[in-house]
Amino acid sequence: MACRIVLLTLRGVRKCREESAEAIVARATTGEGPNLVLRTGTFAVRVTGDIEGRAGMRGADAAGTGRNPEEGRMSMSTHPWAEGNSVPEQAQLMERVVERSNMQSAYRRVQQNKGAPGVDGMKVEQLGSFLRAYWPKIKERLCEGSYEPMPVRRVQIPKASGGLRPLGIPTVLDRLIQQALHQVLSPLYEPEFSKHSYGFRRGRNAHQAVLRARQYQQEGKRWVVDMDLAQFFDEVNHEKLMARIGRKVKDRRVRALIRRYLRAGVLLGGVVSVQEKGTPQGGPLSPLLSNVVLDDLDWELERRGHSFCRYADDCNIYVGSRRSAERVMASITRFVEQGLKLRVNREKSAVARPWQRKFLGYTFSRHRKPRIRVAKPSRHGRWSDQANILKFN
Numbered sequence: 001m002a003c004r005i006v007l008l009t010l011r012g013v014r015k016c017r018e019e020s021a022e023a024i025v026a027r028a029t030t031g032e033g034p035n036l037v038l039r040t041g042t043f044a045v046r047v048t049g050d051i052e053g054r055a056g057m058r059g060a061d062a063a064g065t066g067r068n069p070e071e072g073r074m075s076m077s078t079h080p081w082a083e084g085n086s087v088p089e090q091a092q093l094m095e096r097v098v099e100r101s102n103m104q105s106a107y108r109r110v111q112q113n114k115g116a117p118g119v120d121g122m123k124v125e126q127l128g129s130f131l132r133a134y135w136p137k138i139k140e141r142l143c144e145g146s147y148e149p150m151p152v153r154r155v156q157i158p159k160a161s162g163g164l165r166p167l168g169i170p171t172v173l174d175r176l177i178q179q180a181l182h183q184v185l186s187p188l189y190e191p192e193f194s195k196h197s198y199g200f201r202r203g204r205n206a207h208q209a210v211l212r213a214r215q216y217q218q219e220g221k222r223w224v225v226d227m228d229l230a231q232f233f234d235e236v237n238h239e240k241l242m243a244r245i246g247r248k249v250k251d252r253r254v255r256a257l258i259r260r261y262l263r264a265g266v267l268l269g270g271v272v273s274v275q276e277k278g279t280p281q282g283g284p285l286s287p288l289l290s291n292v293v294l295d296d297l298d299w300e301l302e303r304r305g306h307s308f309c310r311y312a313d314d315c316n317i318y319v320g321s322r323r324s325a326e327r328v329m330a331s332i333t334r335f336v337e338q339g340l341k342l343r344v345n346r347e348k349s350a351v352a353r354p355w356q357r358k359f360l361g362y363t364f365s366r367h368r369k370p371r372i373r374v375a376k377p378s379r380h381g382r383w384s385d386q387a388n389i390l391k392f393n
Contacts, residue, residue, distance in 0.1 A: 092251060093184060093185075093249060093250075093251035093253075093254045094142060094143055094145075094251050094253045094254055094257075095143070096184045097142070097177075097180050097181055097184050097254070098139050098142055098143060098180070102180055102183055102184065103176075103180055105180075105183060106176055106177075106179035106180040106183060107127070107128075107131075107176060109179050109284075110124060110127065110172065110175050110176050110179055111124060111127075113175075115169070115172075115175065116153075116155075116169055117153075117169075117171070117172065118150060118152065118153050118169050118170050118171030118172060118174065118175075119150055119151050119152070119153045119171060119267050120150060120171045120173075122171060122172045122173070123172070124172055126172070127172045127173070127176065130173070131176075138173070142177070142253070142257070143253070144253075145252065145253035145256055145257075147177075147257065147260075148260060149170070149171075149174045149177075149257075149260050149261050149264040150170070150171045150173075150174055150264065151264050151265035151266060151267050151272045152168035152169055152170050152174075152264060152265070152266055152267065152280050152282065152283070153168070153169045153266075153267050154166060154167070154168055154169075154266050154267060154268035154280075155167050155169060165281070166234070166280075166281070167280070167281050167282040168266055168280025168281060168282045168283065169282050170261075170264075170282065170283045174261070174264075174283070175283060175284060177257075178261065178283045178284040178285040179284040179285075181254070181257070181258070181284075181285055182284045182285050182288055185248075185249070185254075185288060186202075186288060188248050188249070189248065189288065189291070189292060189295075190202070192295070193291060193295060193298070194295070194298035194299060194301075194302060194310075196212075196298055196301070196302070196308050196309055196310060197291060197294070197295075197298050197310050197311075198212075198309060198310065198311045199287070199290075199291065199310065199311040199312035199314075200287030200288065200290065200291060200312060201291070206311055206360045206361075209309040209310075209311045209359075209360060210309075210359060210360055210362050210372060211372075212309050213309050213316060213318065213354070213359055213364075214364060214370050214372060216307045216309075216318035217318065217354055217364060217370050218368070218369055218370065219307075220320055221307055221318035221319055221320050222318075222320070222353065222354065223318070223319050223320065223321060223322055223324070223325040223351065223352075223353065223354075224316050224317065224318055224319075224325070224351070224352060224353070224354045224357055224359075225316065225317040225318075225319065225325050225328050225329045225332070225349075225351055226316055226349060226350050226351075226352060226357045226359070227315045227316070227317070227329070227332065227333075227336075227344060227349050228313075228314075228344070228345040228348035228349045229313040229315075229336070229342055229343065229344060229345065230342075230343040230344065230345035230348075231343070232290070232312075232313035232342065233278060233279055233280065233281045233286065233290065233313075234277070234278040235277060235278060235341075235342050235343055236277060236278050236279045236289070236290075236293055236342070237277055237340070237341040237342075238259070238262050238263070238276070238277055240293070240340065240341055241262070241279070241289060241292065241293055242255065242258070242259055242262075244292050244293065244295070244296070245258055245292065258285070258289075261283070261285060262275065262278075262279055263275060263276075266280060287312075290312055290313070291312075293340065293342075294310065294312075294313070294315075294340075296339070296340060297310070297315070297332075297335070297336065297340060298310060300332075300335055300339075301317065301332070306318075306319070306328065307319070309359070311360055314359065314360060316354075316357075316359050317332070318354070322351060325351040326351050329349070329351050333349075353366075354370070355370070358375035361374065361375055362374060362375055363375045
């Protein structure tokens, strides 16, 4: 019997494809043993079933795109964390996740980041007392492979360029567990990520990506393929992502937990709906998963010898002529849509001169040694730091 989540309600469950929000308001009960109920704010989650956690795991060990994953990559043996990390040891990743020092580090990060409550209403300040009461049982469920995440709360925040960006806010407890996962998984992936990837990585940032883009232009590559991925975080293919996770992560419990986070559901407008694709922005694990998804794009571009910069789903490729740029746009669009199962926004993507486009809130002058300028739509946004402009130029 596969592990499942039972949501208790005082008012009953409305029969429909989507689950009403009222159906996840639980009564204040607790229990022991296999039917343990964990109460977090207004929610109570009962975990039942066996400990295998195998549901929905088909495809997690599937092969990748056919590209040699070792080609051109740093060996894992070069990373201190990975020394002596044999396959049997990697199969015990969950024990590393719940290890005391790792959880303490994750707890400190969650406390520092603060943030709004999730669907259960628990505040960051309440996490410590909740863990003192329930952590042994939560840890047991994680190690058994039977822990079930809560849905995320959907909110909309304004973009600097206009419009709204959807965020999914996990519960404080799930943010803690995701942060602990991130701290263990990052050392596995970080050594093999491309040097042209600048987003959500320790020691790398958007300013470095902009400086690299200027360097390409100074080298004479004065045409840019500005590729925009349409609703990237909402379009991530779960099976493709889990196949990539399966290349590195041998612990079935960790893979199952990641899949559950992907399918935990979203609370929006009083309704909880299960996501068939996408990874909601807002949790500590999402940035790492986005880089895992787009890692194949990075290495395909490197295999072809392209000069490019990628920051999350913003990717600019620099070439020497318009004809080359148009050819690259067509071929990479096919790779993204057919190979990665993502969508290229053809209205926002373009072949142009770098000074006609903006990259991460900046644009460039037409000089042979381009000067970096704040793009007009961003002058009052988070990139309008004049000190940074002086440093760039």
